[in-house]
Amino acid sequence: MRSPNYAELVLLFLCTATIICFAFNLHDSEVMRCIEEERQALLKFRQGLLYSPELSWGTHEEDCCKWEGIKCSNRTGHAVTLDLSHKHLLGEISSSLLGLQHLTYLDLSDNSLSILPKFIGSITKLQYLNLSCNYFSGTIPPQLGNLSNLISLDISLNEMIIEDHNLDWLFHLSSLRHLDISSVNLSKVVNWPDKISMLPSLLEDLRLCNCELSMPFPPALINANCSSLPSLLDLSWNQLNSSIFPWLFKYTNSLVHLDLLYNAIQGLVPKTLGNMVALVHLDLSHNYLEGSIPKALGNMVALVHLDLSHNNLEGSIPKALGNMVALVHLDLSSNKLEGAIQNLSKLSLLRELHLSDNQLNGSLDNVLGKLSKLQFLDLSFNSLKGVITETHLSNLSSLNHLDLSYNSDLSLKFSPEWVPPFHLDYIELRSCKLGPAFPPWIQTQKNFSLLDISDARISDTIPNWFWDLSFNIKFLNISTNQIIVTIPFGWFLARFQGSYAIDLSYNRFSGQLPQLNSDSLVLNLSNNLFHGTMTFICESDGPLIYLDLSNNLFSGELPKCWPNPSFLNLTNNNLSGRILESFGKICFWKYSYLTSLHFQNNSFIGELHVSLMNCSSLRVIDFGENKLSGRIPAWIGTSLLQLMILRLPSNEFVGSIPHLCQLTSLQILDISYNSISGTIPRCIYNFTAMAQKQNSETIPLDYGFDAPEGSIHFDSKYIEKCLEDEATQDPKIGSTHQEQENSHERLWFYTSIAVGFVVGFWGACGTLVLKSSWRHAYFQVLERMGDIIFVTIAINMATPLKNFKTQCYHENI
Secondary structure, eight states: OOOOOHHHHHHHHHHHHHHHHHHHHHHHHHHTSOOHHHHHHHHHHHHTEEEOTTOOTTTSOSOGGGSTTEEEOTTTOOEEEEEOTTSOOEEEOOGGGGGOTTOOEEEOOSSEEEOOOGGGGGOTTOSEEEOOSSOOEEEOOGGGGGOTTOSEEEOOSOTEEEOOSTTGGGGGOTTOOEEEOTTSBOTTOTTHHHHHHTSOTTOOEEEOTTSOOBOOSOGGGSOSOOOOOOSEEEOOSSBOOTTHHHHHGGGTTTOOEEEOOSSOOEEEOOGGGGGOTTOSEEEOOSSEEEEOOOGGGGGOTTOOEEEOOSSEEEEOOOGGGGGOTTOSEEEOOSSEEEEOOOOOTTOTTOOEEEOOSSEEEEOOTTTSTTOTTOOEEEOOSSEEEEEEOHHHHTTOTTOOEEEOOSOTEEEEOOOTTOOOSOOOSEEEOTTSBOOSSOOGGGGGOOSOSEEEOTTSOOOSOOOGGGGGSOSOOSEEEOOSSOOEEEOOTTHHHHHOTTOOEEEOOSSEEEEEOOOOOSOOSEEEOOSSEEEEOSGGGGGOOSOOOEEEOOSSEEEEOOOSOOOOOSEEEOOSSEEEEEOOHHHHGGGGSTTOOOOEEEOOSSEEEEOOOGGGGGOTTOOEEEOOSSEEEEEOOTHHHHHOTTOOEEEOOSSEEEEOOOOOTTOTTOOEEEOOSSEEOSOOOGGGGGOTTOOOOOSTTSOOOOOSSOOOTTSOOOOHHHHHHHHHHOOOOOOOOOOSOOOOTTHHHHHHHHHHHHHHHHHHHHHHTOOOOSOHHHHHHHHHHHHHOOTTTHHHHTTTTOOOOOOHHHHHHHHHO
16 A cells, blocks of 8 residues: 655645634634624613713624724633723713623723712623723722732822722722822721732732822821732822831832832931832932931832932932942932932942922033933023033934023033034023024934023024924024024015914014014014014914014004004004004904903004903003093903003003003003093092002001002002092193103013913913923023013913812823
């Protein structure tokens, strides 16, 4: 009998394999079709919602295993995964989910669901449950303790939930490894440290951020026989005090990640903290710690992340920190540290170094040279001195964020031919000595998003290469220099797509203003030599919320079209004509929020147009030093009820003072040097917010600031006499414009009040939803920018701050 040859055996094997694979495919095709009972349960769940715009279950596909967010077992066909996170669901969770008894993974996070149902505790095969970021209220159902297979539980960021069962249900979750109940009210939990210590031993990370936890009992009452803590413990945003440390020190070998930021911890940093040698991450920022940084912290050689920022720490930076050779992130900013920066050359892994807002001095010699992996360097708001040359920065090839701002004695002197090894995203060098020449090394930085070289002693023209730099600019500030140049006509339009803030103020820019794009939010071109008409404004139809063109040479009439500003300053130009009806129409915009209007020292004529009465959000009106005429409109006192500053001096108004009694927030009223007659309204005496002139005969009230010269001041005895006799007083009338000695200071005084409101409003509208480095830079700007750079603050679309929910969410992921 002939034995099969090799080729026949191979052919036989291939045929057999094909048949087997075909059989398995047939089997899979059968089991992959969903089970009808589970399909009906899912449809009932969707029908029970009030709003589910992204769920099209059953519309085009009958097999529920192929529906969005559903995964079925290849072996049994049962639905095992239901992931509907970020689907904009609104309503309640239907009990039909009980028909999905084979679910092991359920994620309904980041929706608008209400009522945390008890029946979820009956889906006993669940291993992963995420119900975070919803609108659940009431108490945590103890039935969750029935989920003995649960490995991960997240019910965080449901701020209306309160724990009313002392966390006892947690002890039954014997498989639990990850627990996040941040932003759930745990204030009723008795002796919560003991409860945490008794959690299942498998638990690896525990997040209790913003749970209203406190330490109301002495440390001696805490159970000393507890086993261990999770390796990751987040207790941030609570009301904990220094009593937390003795409890934590019992677990020096188990804790790896510890977050205590935003608490009420006072006193010295404990030296025994240095015994927690297993720690990799330690954050004690935003507390009330004081004294010096203990040298014992240098024993924590495994530490990768150390944040002691925003405390009251004093003294010098200890040399012992140089022993933390594993450090990647070091933040000691916003303290009272002083002295020279120590040699950090041993920290070769360091990527982020934050030492801003201290009292550090000395030079940077031998500080940065060996930090080749450094990406983020912030030494701003110190008293550093000396000269930085290319030698200091030549090894920082990974650097993308450089902030040396507000070190006014620090000079940067590089050779004109130097090509930096890095490519920066953020360049912040405000108040450093860069000039007198425009720094040529910036030419090598092709893709920066933020450039601040304001107040840098530059007195030069801008080189031609600057106009061809980054297309990615979001913030540009070159203000307060002596730059002399005409901006190319299409530069704004070509280079500032999606930009946020541009500040060119206090320079010598000249010529007509170039085309604007429609993306800018903040534009400050004040105190320059721009001239021509303002018709360019009609070319911008974007959300320009801050526009300052004051102290230039613009002429002609106001344009007939406007963007939608919140702050508008045209002071000290050569503008003329009437304030047109079209201007008042900006207050009819759907998102209009005009709060501050400055037209001082121009040549406007005619009456204040009635359309301005629609700008009901106005806080500041300054039309002083013009040629406006007619009566002061009565609608100012009835429609602009939020008004804080009203300046109409040196115009040609006639008639009597209108009824202003409803303007209860009014702080500055100046109607001097007009032809106004009649009686002083009786209610003037009741303006409790009005600043009074400081002399012996005025009402002795302190309102926190001095009223500038030119405000209306009323002698208290004089007012009382007027009210008693209702006598008519003739004020001194001047028909000509009086020279204002302190007009510049007064302008910034008014601006600071207005911008305070603008910042508050736009800060509440949102934060910058960007990467972490963007958020960091934004909040730095928010804390530090002064009178000139305040324009950058106004762009808080962003942000960039802090909405606590957003911060906790990002911290938790």
